[in-house]
Amino acid sequence: MTDRYTRTAITLHWAIALLIFAAFPLGVYMHDLPLSPGKLRLYSYHKWIGVSIFVLAVLRVLWRFTHRPPPLPDSMPRWEKFAANTVHYLLYVLIFAVPLSGWLMSSAKGIQTVWFGVLPLPDLVAKNKELGDLLKEVHEGLNFIMLGVILAHIGAAFKHHFIERDGILARMIPFLGRNT
Amino acid sequence: MNLKKTVGGFVGANLFAHRPLLVRMNLHPQVQPNSMKLWKFFRQLLFPGMKHLLVIPLLLAALPASGAEFTVLRPQQSSITFVSKQMGVPVEGSFRKFTARIAVDPARPEAGTARIDIDLASIDTGNAEADTEVAGKAWFDTKNYPAASFVSGSVKQSGRERYEALGKMTIKGKTLDIRTPFTLKQSADTLVIDGVFPLKRLDYGIGSGIWSDTDTVADEVHIRFHFTVARK
Numbered sequence: 001m002t003d004r005y006t007r008t009a010i011t012l013h014w015a016i017a018l019l020i021f022a023a024f025p026l027g028v029y030m031h032d033l034p035l036s037p038g039k040l041r042l043y044s045y046h047k048w049i050g051v052s053i054f055v056l057a058v059l060r061v062l063w064r065f066t067h068r069p070p071p072l073p074d075s076m077p078r079w080e081k082f083a084a085n086t087v088h089y090l091l092y093v094l095i096f097a098v099p100l101s102g103w104l105m106s107s108a109k110g111i112q113t114v115w116f117g118v119l120p121l122p123d124l125v126a127k128n129k130e131l132g133d134l135l136k137e138v139h140e141g142l143n144f145i146m147l148g149v150i151l152a153h154i155g156a157a158f159k160h161h162f163i164e165r166d167g168i169l170a171r172m173i174p175f176l177g178r179n180t
Numbered sequence: 181m182n183l184k185k186t187v188g189g190f191v192g193a194n195l196f197a198h199r200p201l202l203v204r205m206n207l208h209p210q211v212q213p214n215s216m217k218l219w220k221f222f223r224q225l226l227f228p229g230m231k232h233l234l235v236i237p238l239l240l241a242a243l244p245a246s247g248a249e250f251t252v253l254r255p256q257q258s259s260i261t262f263v264s265k266q267m268g269v270p271v272e273g274s275f276r277k278f279t280a281r282i283a284v285d286p287a288r289p290e291a292g293t294a295r296i297d298i299d300l301a302s303i304d305t306g307n308a309e310a311d312t313e314v315a316g317k318a319w320f321d322t323k324n325y326p327a328a329s330f331v332s333g334s335v336k337q338s339g340r341e342r343y344e345a346l347g348k349m350t351i352k353g354k355t356l357d358i359r360t361p362f363t364l365k366q367s368a369d370t371l372v373i374d375g376v377f378p379l380k381r382l383d384y385g386i387g388s389g390i391w392s393d394t395d396t397v398a399d400e401v402h403i404r405f406h407f408t409v410a411r412k
Contacts, residue, residue, distance in 0.1 A: 035313045037396035044267040110272065110306035117268030127272075127306065 003070035004171040012060040013172060016053055016095060020150070023049040024143065044117065047106060051115045054099035061092060070171055075164070087153050094146045101142055105135035249285045250371040250409040257370075257408035260298060264381075265398035277302035282409050284373070286366045289343055294332040296405075300351075301326060318389050325352045341365065345375075351384040362405075369410055376404040 005013070023046055030042040072081050106113045107123035109132040114120045125131060160168035161176070170177030261274040277299035284292035300320040305311050315322045332347040341363050349358045362375030380399050381387050387397060 035309050037390055037393050040266055040396050044269075111266070112269050112271075114267075114269045120269075129306075 004174060004177065005069060006063075006067055008063055009060070009067065009069070010172055010174070012056055012063065016056050016060065019049050019053045019056070020095075020146075023053065024147070027143065047102065047113050048116050050099040050102045051113060051121065053095055054103070057092075057095040057099070060095070064092075073166055073168065075166055083152075084156065087149055087156070090149045091146075091153060094142060094149065098139070098142050098146055101135055101139040105132060105139050108132035108135050248287060249283050249411070251281075251283045251412055252410045253280045253282060254370065254408040254410055257406075259404075259406045260296075261404045261406075263402045263404070265400070267396060271306070273303060273305040275299065275302050276304055280407055282373070282407060284364070284371060284409065286364060286371060289337065289364055290335050292332070292335050294330070294345070294347075296330040298328045299326065300328055314387075318391055319387050321352060328352075330358070349379070352386065354384050356383060360403075371409045373405070373407040373409065376402055378402055 004010075026042060026046045026049070030039060030046060033039045033042070072084060076084070103113050103121060104125055107125050108128050110127035112120055112123055157169050157172075160166050167177060258280065259274060260278055261272055263270050263272050265271070275298050278296060280294065280296045282292070282294045284294075301315055301322045303311055303314055303320070305314060314320055317323075320328075328349070328351040330347050330349050332345050335343055335345045338344045338361065342361065343364065344359060344361050346357065346359050348355050358377060358379065360375050360377035362373055365372040365374070378400050379402075381397075381401050382392060382394070382399050391397060
């Protein structure tokens, strides 16, 4: 298959994937910790990763608008194409929505987000306890939706690679293509 | 000088003793002791008639030292907030309960005095878990040291409407000198005092043990005060 994503798209995809794989378990782990300097540090790292994902998401969408992705193979039934497109669309929305909800939550809880402790992000909402608690629920909910969507995304990739063996995964992992 | 002294003594006596004196004079004029007669004689000599008894306190009230002072705190328009830095992020908090005994005459701010007592358990960090944490032993230890206090010492002018106060800050049983700039803004019926000064939390042992790591929570905390004081 000559059809594959551009090197930039591949890099952005895997960079964002890695950061999500770091930020998600970190978020699950840290929120239950008793208050300590370590907890404050982890929260900051989590926020820095989230802002990084947001920035990469902006680049990725700009790239996506200016570079057509390879089309889905015709061997895929219509419902699979629809499912694939839906999952991709949701993932694009979530890589914005999840960091954004975290950023707003932080502002509502009265703690500005400062990327790498250097670059302050504006507080888009004022300090407000009720809003902060609401945004916490939103952030959590979006994350568990994202978990489901990512599992579907990975499941589909494995199905294509190991069951259908149609080379779809090689479009995003080029070295896999050399063996087929 | 001599006259003033006499007046001062006279006023003092009158302010506190004229009522019983009058009562005694009216009820038992015949049993006035000699000293009282002498007293009355001098009083009549200096201030004929009884009106002076009212006039003198009024005169006193007009002197800057007493009546022009702003002494009544308006708690709803006053606040004590602080900004600490956590992982490089400035985070604001406040103290909900404090008392401030302030006496400032805008004409002579250098003679002003202030005593601020802060109920440390009334801290609002914006996070319930942090509120509980900072009440604990490593931070304020509010069980043993429920209040922090500031007592003003000298005040000097540093510019237009700008002043600097020296005073003693006591937190967690430790008293240290602090210096804070402040401004005075007078309106028709209130005087607004605003200022901010840095305080090193570790100087007072606030946030000891694991929390003494200043990379996470900075040593320097900025305390901001805003007091609205009215006349009596």
